[in-house]
Amino acid sequence: MSLTVPPALLDAAERGPVDDADFVACVRTSLPYAWETVSRVVADLDAGGAERADNLVPPPTEADRGQLLRALASDAIRAGLERHFKVKLAFQNCHRVAAFRPAAVDSAAYREFVSPRGQLLNQSPELRNC
Numbered sequence: 001m002s003l004t005v006p007p008a009l010l011d012a013a014e015r016g017p018v019d020d021a022d023f024v025a026c027v028r029t030s031l032p033y034a035w036e037t038v039s040r041v042v043a044d045l046d047a048g049g050a051e052r053a054d055n056l057v058p059p060p061t062e063a064d065r066g067q068l069l070r071a072l073a074s075d076a077i078r079a080g081l082e083r084h085f086k087v088k089l090a091f092q093n094c095h096r097v098a099a100f101r102p103a104a105v106d107s108a109a110y111r112e113f114v115s116p117r118g119q120l121l122n123q124s125p126e127l128r129n130c
Contacts, residue, residue: 053098054099072089088104
């Protein structure tokens, strides 16, 4: 299961659209490793002047890896994180999360990161099973 949804939030979803802040809070509490990783990458982006910041550290456990995969594989969760942090997220392998400034989505750096070449260059034997 990707998210642990509080009964009140599930009731709200059954009645119609839910508040984005409530959805993001559910993501934060359900996927703490993913939240921490994205938060750290965004903080690195905010602290520097680069177009992007990214995570190069593999998750310490398979459960953490699963959280990251669930967060970034879900269109709704990824979009919620992007709206909350005001960034564009990109993802390679099972741990390389990058945050880009919204204006950088048209940049060469973004296009390179999300390209097949970028994916291939980020491969290594220890990542093939992730």
